[in-house]
Amino acid sequence: MRDALDSRLAARVAELRVARGWSLDDLAGRTGVSRSTLSRLERAEISPTASLLGRLCTAYGWTMSRLLAEVEAGAEPPAVVRAAEQPVWRDEASGFTRRSVSPPHAGLRGELIEGVLEPDADIAYDAPPVAGMEQHVWVLDGRLEFTDDGTAHALATGDCLRLRLRGSTRLRNPGPGPVRYAIFVALP
Secondary structure, rough: HHHHHHHHHHHHHHHHHHHHOOOOHHHHHHHHHOOOOOOOOHOOOOOOOOOHHOOOOOHHHOHHHHHHHHHOOOOOOOOOOOOHHHHHEOOOOEEEEEEEOOOOOOOEEEEEEEEEEEOOEEEOOOOOOOOOOEEEEEEOEEEEEEEEEEEEEEOOOOOOEEEEOOEEEEEOOOOOEEEEEEEEEEEO
């Protein structure tokens, strides 16, 4: 199943680039990702990391949830999404697991995501996919360091951070155990 998801993701990333009339060199210039890495990704020779997907989504002006929802389900999500049917994506390299609790829908502006970061996991995004995107980050269990455009926030179980994304972000689990959190995303 993972190989099928990676293949669909690779195909969709290539479709988005071609639809914009961009060459691999154009996309490399917009993302700071090497042409060879992008080429390997589009041929499904490598699985993308969360950071790489973040860079691509920023270039396309899409949320990661929207991109993953398209390749995971391929159709409009139902009104009720049973736990067993919620798409899960894992970035093995960074120790990040992402569950799309309420998959995005073209007619809606918000979505709910559950994230789990293993101890010492660290994910950085250069820019938000959509400037001014609102997020509510609620720590369900553990500790999370969330840095927004250079401002660090130390969050513990039960804490909730509300912000609009305008610059770089970083999520880090200082340990000792996994951190589980929910993010509500609202497009501007």
